[in-house]
Amino acid sequence: MQKLINRILTIAICSSVGFIGAPAIAQESYPSKPVRVIVPFSAGGTTDILARVFARKMGEAWRQPVIVENRTGAGGNIGATDVARSKPDGYTLLLTGPNHSINPSLYRNLSYDPEKDFSPITLLAVLPNILAVNPNVPAKNLKELIAYAKSNPGKLSYASAGVGTASHIAGEYFKSVAGVDVLHVPYKGSSPALSDLVAGQVSYTFDYLPSALPFVRSGQLRALAVTGTKRSPSASELPTAIEAGLPNFSVMTWFGVYAPANTPKEVVNSIHDTIATAAKDPEVIKTMDGRGAELIASTPDELGKFLHEEIGRWSKLIKEANITTQ
Numbered sequence: 581m582q583k584l585i586n587r588i589l590t591i592a593i594c595s596s597v598g599f600i601g602a603p604a605i606a607q608e609s610y611p612s613k614p615v616r617v618i619v620p621f622s623a624g625g626t627t628d629i630l631a632r633v634f635a636r637k638m639g640e641a642w643r644q645p646v647i648v649e650n651r652t653g654a655g656g657n658i659g660a661t662d663v664a665r666s667k668p669d670g671y672t673l674l675l676t677g678p679n680h681s682i683n684p685s686l687y688r689n690l691s692y693d694p695e696k697d698f699s700p701i702t703l704l705a706v707l708p709n710i711l712a713v714n715p716n717v718p719a720k721n722l723k724e725l726i727a728y729a730k731s732n733p734g735k736l737s738y739a740s741a742g743v744g745t746a747s748h749i750a751g752e753y754f755k756s757v758a759g760v761d762v763l764h765v766p767y768k769g770s771s772p773a774l775s776d777l778v779a780g781q782v783s784y785t786f787d788y789l790p791s792a793l794p795f796v797r798s799g800q801l802r803a804l805a806v807t808g809t810k811r812s813p814s815a816s817e818l819p820t821a822i823e824a825g826l827p828n829f830s831v832m833t834w835f836g837v838y839a840p841a842n843t844p845k846e847v848v849n850s851i852h853d854t855i856a857t858a859a860k861d862p863e864v865i866k867t868m869d870g871r872g873a874e875l876i877a878s879t880p881d882e883l884g885k886f887l888h889e890e891i892g893r894w895s896k897l898i899k900e901a902n903i904t905t906q
Contacts, residue, residue: 610670610847614645617673620659623650625770626788626871630705630835631675633867637858655679655744655905657687664692668840670847674698677835678746681890685898686744686905694891698838700883701852704859705873707833708808709750711821712792712801713784714777722804722824725784729760736783737763739773744905747773749894750786750807750831752901757829777801788833789814789872807831814872834890835873836883848880 615638619631631648639646651659656679666672680694692698711722717736719725729736740748743766755762765782767773770791777785778800785792789812795801796815805821806812809830821829837855839848858864859877868875878886897903 610850611642611644613671614647615642615671615673617646617648617675618659618663619648619650619675620652620656620679621650621677622652622769626707626790626833626873627675627677627835629871630868630873633864634675634704634855634858637861637864638854641854641857655683655686655742657683657690657692660694661691663838663840664697666840668699668843670839670843670851672840673701673851674838675704675835676838678749678833678890678894679744680836680838681887682744682746682749682894682898684891685895686903695884695887697841699841699843699848700880700887701837701839701848702855702880703876703878703883703886704835704837704855705868705875706808707835707871707873708789708806708812708820709747709786709831709833710789710792710796710806710815710818711754711784711786711804712777712796713804714780714782715799715802716780717783717802719804720802722819722821722826725804726758726760726826729758729762733761734763736760737765739765739767739777739782739785741770741773741787742766742768744903746831746833747786748903749897752903753831753897754786754826754829756897756901757826774801786831790870793872812872813869834886836887852877852880 617631617635619628621627635646635648651662656676660674660676663672663674684690684694713719719728738751740751751764770787773785774792774795776782778795793815796803803818805824806818807821807830809820811820856877859875
């Protein structure tokens with residue numbers, strides 16, 4: 581995954597220049613009316629904030645309203661289905677995350693194909709998770725946590741934002757790589773999971789860095805590592821899981837922008853060009869840096885390849901861990 585991200589970062593600027601050369605008629609005619617950006621999660625979360633920051637900049641560039649709509653439910657499937665069934669004209673977009681690569685293996689009767697039913701536009705940003713434990717857990721670092729879990733099988737528990745969410749998949753991936761027996765406790769969202777973790781009802785969690793970091797700073801939780809392949813500028817004192825002794829463990833939360841399948845290439849390129857320009861805006865960079873997110877703005881092809889690899893990666897884990905939504 582990191583190799584792909586590094587490749588994306590290397591070519592992003594060059595590809596943006598290439599897109600400027602898209603047919604002039606597409607640039608002049610699109611958009612001629614308001615654009616909807618569907619976020620398949622509730623307002624106030626990182627995905628929603630990212631969408632609203634970019635929607636404002638896109639609207640300024642296009643001189644057209646860019647409206648963010650929260651279409652929640654079914655692990656992101658309701659919002660994704662809405663976009664998949666929309667007219668492929670560039671006026672309905674999807675800004676989503678890891679669920680887009682997880683859900684194909686999690687739901688038996690998915691109403692859309694995440695690859696065939698969408699035109700990828702850009703891998704917009706990536707965000708590391710943080711592994712945080714309740715202070716009562718007798719582990720000061722990742723190696724100690726793994727050793728304690730192995731010595732006490734079934735005693736520890738981890739909280740997730742719900743079955744099939746990114747935090748659940750990260751937790752199961754940790755169990756698989758570390759070889760530990762830990763109980764999964766699903767919640768209806770990140771906030772109640774963190775609340776119970778602070779209260780000591782569960783042992784640890786993998787959560788968005790911006791969500792969990794305030795509890796770490798206040799001493800209510802103890803952070804052991806971040807899950808990216810490099811340290812986060814928002815918490816540079818924290819080692820990566822790889823540095824902390826768990827080779828090859830990397831789980832990044834990512835955010836991608838899609839249009840319905842068969843959206844004209846010149847429209848896709850025009851949208852990408854506008855997003856790539858916004859990603860270089862100092863105000864946007866400052867806002868997302870504050871949330872620990874690394875802006876990328878990849879090419880459409882790079883996002884397509886990235887999604888394909890992520891689907892394969894999580895399909896294997898979901899099958900081995902027997903994760904279901906039932």
